[in-house]
Amino acid sequence: MQAVTREILINKAAELLGNGTVDRVFGWKKGEFSYDVTPALFTTREAMDADFVFGDFCGANFSKYLVAETRKEGKVLVFLKPCDTYSFNQLLTEHRFDREKVYVVGIPCSGMLDTVKIKAVAEGIASVEDNGDRVTVHSLFDGDVTVSRNDMLPDRCKNCKSKKHVAYDELIGEDGEVIDSGRFDEVEKLEKMTPDERFAFWQNELSRCIRCNACRDVCPACTCEKCVFDNPDSGVENKAAANSFEEKMFHIIRAFHVAGRCTDCGECSRVCPQHIPLHLLNRKFIKDINEFYGDYQAGAEVGSRAPLVNYTADDPEPAEAVERSHHDA
Amino acid sequence: MSMKNIENNNETYRPLIVAFCCNWCSYAGADLAGNNRLAYPADVKIIRVPCSCRVNPTFILRAFQRGADGVIICGCHPGDCHYTSGNYYTRRRMSLMFSMLDYLGIERERTRVEWVSAAEGAKFAATMNDFCETVAKLGKNKRLEDLRCKQ
């Protein structure tokens, strides 16, 4: 269950709207079902009372929206979970939005539920009730099913890297700590496979890609105004996605382009309609960077120099580096 | 290992190698190898780039897509970059890129970075001979091929 409630957030927003600190609020709007939540703008308390929600399905990372929001007049209030604040800092580091036009209220997070996992529990979801460490799914036809809340968390929340807010103007509740998570366990598992097994694994995963670009469009590190894959003149635009090469091309290049800038927020895997574990590509880069060039967490502080625009004279040679990251030899 | 041996071992198959060579060191190194009559396989297709750090990871994938069986990037020795620091960036980028290819199950021996100075004609020839031999042993690039480009 989330530590803050909808009422606390509405009160805070109303206060900031009332005293003129902000002109609008970026929040979550309720939809048709309990898991159906859309990012939306609110400008009045009445609108928030009617439609604002906060709960277990507010997983969307709002940082990227600030690029567009801060191009408008006035100041926007945004509620950020700890992981969102890393993306926030990373975007600031890259000068992607005007800090002065944002008021950040940091909110604690106890992990957001995975809609896919919830839907696997029951057919026809009437509502979802969070009782702390248990979650009860009310089905339209089959009665209730109660499951462990932890089992309903997506990988990114199970392996949460930090409960600490690295950016905020104001904090609701206590700040948390950076967590020593097991987020590289899956990557290690893959590293230990033989090349043939790894190839088969990724071939199977990436073959499901439908090139909808959701991973790219949701990614807070993907903020190019014009993506190379959308540019017919780039020579690599591959809308036809005619074979497995093009899938690999897209995902390798995308992961490489955000390497050193990806904060590991996990939005890519959340939005993938085909459930491809895309975060495992990004985490491989993060793990390699940590091992080759020392620990680095993108977004931990504003203005840090990303590892790929940095170097030292005694960096490992590529052959040596690949060997080092290799566990099956 | 000389060119002759490669031919003997693989009478029908000769790998296609794309070598990105920096203008200031490695391209001159290739020139020197030629001037000194040092043999290296003609299967190595050299693409001259202003600096090894000009090589975008997309170039590597495109080379594989278009039929390369191996891709090698050659630049000035670290510390000797004509542009002061370009090859240091190359080193980081290619470390991560090659590691990612390896992670996806693509044979890591198909990609390589070597530092070859303008004076190292012999090293250039030896490197290319060795790389061709390694790739020849691996056989055709299957895992990063684009069937449309093969007929």
Added chain:
Amino acid sequence: MRKISLDRINDLFAAIAAEFRLYLPVDTNGGARYEEWAEGKILSDELNTVRSAKDFFFPQTENLMDFKTEGKKIEIVDTRSETEDFVIFGVKACDVRSFDVLDRVFLAEPQDSFYKNRREHSLILSMACAKPHETCFCTTFGIDPSAPMGDIVCYKTEDALYMDAKTEKGAALLKKIESITVEDNGEAAEKQKKVIRERLEKLPLHNLTADRFGGDKTAEFFKAPEWKELSASCLGCGTCTFVCPTCQCYDIKDFNTGHGIKRFRCWDSCMYSEFTKMSAGQPRLTQLERFRQRFMHKLVYFPANNDGMFACVGCGRCLSKCPIQMNIVKVMKTLGKGEEKNV
């Protein structure tokens, strides 16, 4: 009506597969998808596949033709191979209706011969939806999930599969598998129909209506101020269009192989920034315009050109797959001012 017990369903698949290529929904770690049946493949219990069944007739990518160049000569190569009859098993009512929508586009003059060829070679075994999901709203568009269209309609109960032929093609297939099925009086299927109809009443979107929309509504909705808010958080990805069974926009792309050109037809999405880009640019400059286009097409423009038929079948895929949970239901409720059928 013919009946086969579920523990013998493999025999049924084997019998069909002996005659035709047979495709059916199977589970993968990315949800259910259609795969060609082979010994060992198990029919998925999921309500529907992640991608729709439109792929069979309008695949995501298809090689239309090749050009071979030699000197100044260009040879045009027809890459089509003769399609053999194939069977799609387990298509739900919404997806079956989507074929009618696609037919309106691809079989109108000039007919799309690629599409037509596949359509004519298909045999559709549809399946009634035993347990519709909360995201389902096919009834809004007059679809009855308890009685889908198709060549053969199937009903799956706890222990048996019931099959009822609706076309000559379907009857011919049932005839072929007569030896492994038994005659049934249709009582079980009727019973299931009744259960399904009761379940439909419980669906949260059961009362959604499209009455406010139609071909004559362009003026009313085009300039509606609501579009701004509705499209505000749209990411501009193509998820909704690619999982949609009725979205049929495509692009034609030439690929230079180094020794010729391969011409592909591939799905396109009106949500993309480079959709229908011409030398003067993309005609819809903002995401609002692109977003509006998608829903106006489904609810207004398509019915205007197709005798009032909406280009939405209420399958609910966009409801569950949109990264930011914006979808046609919210658009209909917002623009239709929350109007619902009287309960």
